[in-house]
């Protein structure tokens with residue numbers, strides 16, 4: 001089966017500063033993969049490459065079998081992304097935020113509202129469709145952004161530290177919703193975080209440290225008998241370069 005995401009020997013530097021140093025890993029279709037790394041590990045850089053904001057000078061990135069270097073349009077059509085910085089238009093309703101995005105993606109207007117309602121339902125947000133984004137709490141704004149990222153029916157969903165700024169309850173609800181999307185809809189999820197408690201034992205975990213993959217496998221296997229937090233901290237301590 002074609003993997004949801006394939007990343008092979010990707011390198012990237014900002015001038016003399018190396019951000020990714022030969023990153024390789026694969027996420028199977030329908031899997032939830034937590035990309036775990038401390039600040040500066042290279043998570044956002046990898047997201048920028050995967051969303052076409054920057055190009056990788058070395059290595060290969062594939063989404064649902066499409067090479068981002070060779071067939072960027074086809075690859076990007078398979079990707080939905082939620083960035084660290086919120087990007088909703090706070091003065092528009094939730095529904096309008098989604099249909100506006102649909103227009104940008106060339107989705108016909110007659111289809112857009114139906115798709116928006118389906119996407120909102122997947123995030124238990126259908127009753128919020130007509131509320132102004134400004135009136136939603138942080139957790140619901142994030143859910144609206146995820147619904148918007150699903151409008152073009154991508155195979156892969158990328159989320160860059162999506163729970164930043166949320167309280168514990170909203171964080172847990174959002175994490176659960178996205179795990180459900182991977183399980184029920186066969187969506188491949190790459191969830192970047194530095195918060196170990198957002199990872200479930202069956203999730204794939206890729207630990208990134210100073211631009212390198214230092215662990216890749218099921219969370220329960222990487223953790224072994226120890227708490228995953230201990231393993232993560234020992235792998236990413238300053239000395240573990």
Ligand SMILES: Nc1ncnc2c1ncn2[C@@H]1O[C@H](COP(=O)(O)OP(=O)(O)OP(=O)(O)O)[C@@H](O)[C@H]1O
Nearest residue numbers: 014017018019037038039040041042043044045046
């Ligand atoms: N525009 C830039 N110019 C120079 N160096 C950069 C730039 N952006 C990131 N870096 C450096 O590249 C490395 C990787 O940064 P990146 O933002 O990808 O990490 P991150 O894991 O997303 O961290 P954070 O959680 O803080 O966002 C860091 O050493 C960072 O200082």
